[in-house]
Amino acid sequence: MDMKRDYYEDVQLFSSGTVLFWSAALLAFLLTMPLFVPSYYFYLCNIILVHVILAVGLNILVGYTGQISLGHAGFFAIGAYGTALLMARLGVPFFPALIASGLIAAFFGFVIGLPALRLEGPYLAIATLGFGLTIMHVIGRWEVFGGRMGISTPPLDIGLPRMGFSVPVDSDIKIYYLILVIAMIMVTGARNLMKTRVGRAFVAIRDDDIAAEVMGVNLTVYKTLSFAVSAFYAGVAGGLFAFVLGFFDPFTFNLVLSIVFLVMIVVGGLGSVLGAIMGATLITYLQYELLKNIQELPVIGAALVKISQKYLTVIGLQNFSSIALGLIMIGIVIFEPLGMFGIWIRIKKYWKTWPF
Numbered sequence: 498m499d500m501k502r503d504y505y506e507d508v509q510l511f512s513s514g515t516v517l518f519w520s521a522a523l524l525a526f527l528l529t530m531p532l533f534v535p536s537y538y539f540y541l542c543n544i545i546l547v548h549v550i551l552a553v554g555l556n557i558l559v560g561y562t563g564q565i566s567l568g569h570a571g572f573f574a575i576g577a578y579g580t581a582l583l584m585a586r587l588g589v590p591f592f593p594a595l596i597a598s599g600l601i602a603a604f605f606g607f608v609i610g611l612p613a614l615r616l617e618g619p620y621l622a623i624a625t626l627g628f629g630l631t632i633m634h635v636i637g638r639w640e641v642f643g644g645r646m647g648i649s650t651p652p653l654d655i656g657l658p659r660m661g662f663s664v665p666v667d668s669d670i671k672i673y674y675l676i677l678v679i680a681m682i683m684v685t686g687a688r689n690l691m692k693t694r695v696g697r698a699f700v701a702i703r704d705d706d707i708a709a710e711v712m713g714v715n716l717t718v719y720k721t722l723s724f725a726v727s728a729f730y731a732g733v734a735g736g737l738f739a740f741v742l743g744f745f746d747p748f749t750f751n752l753v754l755s756i757v758f759l760v761m762i763v764v765g766g767l768g769s770v771l772g773a774i775m776g777a778t779l780i781t782y783l784q785y786e787l788l789k790n791i792q793e794l795p796v797i798g799a800a801l802v803k804i805s806q807k808y809l810t811v812i813g814l815q816n817f818s819s820i821a822l823g824l825i826m827i828g829i830v831i832f833e834p835l836g837m838f839g840i841w842i843r844i845k846k847y848w849k850t851w852p853f
Contacts, residue, residue, distance in 0.1 A: 549680055559762060565759075581650045581736075582648070583598065595733060598735070602729060610721035648744070
């Protein structure tokens with residue numbers, strides 16, 4: 498059993514030389530991907546990285562604090578619209594606009610966190626669900642947000658174009674490097690946050706909020722703070738997502754999107770930063786690549802087409818992707834409650850004790 502003898506061992510970024518080596522190897526792989534991966538895959542990579550940021554933030558709320566949210570598509574939309582409109586109409590540079598949109602989302606997260614002081618479980622889920630649907634319809638009805646027609650993002654420039662310092666980001670590969678750096682900062686920040694007094698308070702609330710309050714944890718402060726931090730992550734992810742798409746409308750941020758976000762962290766593993774990353778990567782890949790054209794899957798695709806033609810309609814064939822995601826989630830809950838992170842832990846334990 499690994500015993501920690503001082504606080505530094507608990508908060509250090511790399512717990513061993515092995516972790517340092519594989520982290521460096523992963524970083525080298527991510528930085529050199531454009532050398533050996535076709536450029537058309539980087540659209541998918543960018544969406545995966547955006548979802549990683551959001552899933553890590555959502556896991557802070559659901560996995561570490563135990564507060565259920567079905568409204569994160571609303572925070573995601575606030576980040577997307579906020580960043581695009583601040584840049585296009587007010588001329589705010591990219592990074593200040595992205596941070597400001599994240600803070601606006603965090604404010605709404607704080608407001609939505611107030612009902613969490615009296616609600617829990619399905620009641621809290623319904624409250625956050627109402628928020629997500631409200632944001633979608635409000636944006637769709639106000640012309641300042643482009644109405645139902647949606648809006649296009651301005652050209653992405655991470656410099657100060659009004660001051661003559663321009664750094665255009667005009668390709669998927671350049672956007673990939675931008676999002677990769679931001680994702681690394683956000684993931685590291687979430688990992689370190691969980692090692693602080695704030696993170697330990699979140700976990701105490703998740704385990705038993707009454708016991709946590711008796712021990713001196715201020716439930717009002719930490720529950721609302723958890724919502725705000727999680728919403729900030731969603732807002733930043735939404736701002737980046739806007740430039741990955743280039744054009745979006747209110748219906749991009751629907752109820753199904755919030756459910757998919759929740760599926761990501763459940764499949765990956767609640768209460769784990771690595772699990773959130775793994776879940777976001779898997780579900781995004783399934784949605785945008787493997788299950789996008791389900792009829793083209795080898796063997797299975799042809800069989801599903803025949804079943805649809807005989808018993809259903811070919812138009813509804815795309816619903817099989819949602820069915821597949823649901824089956825994956827059910828399988829994870831039944832056979833591995835810790836998600837992909839639990840599978841990873843079992844693999845590590847196996848190789849540590851191999852061949853015994």
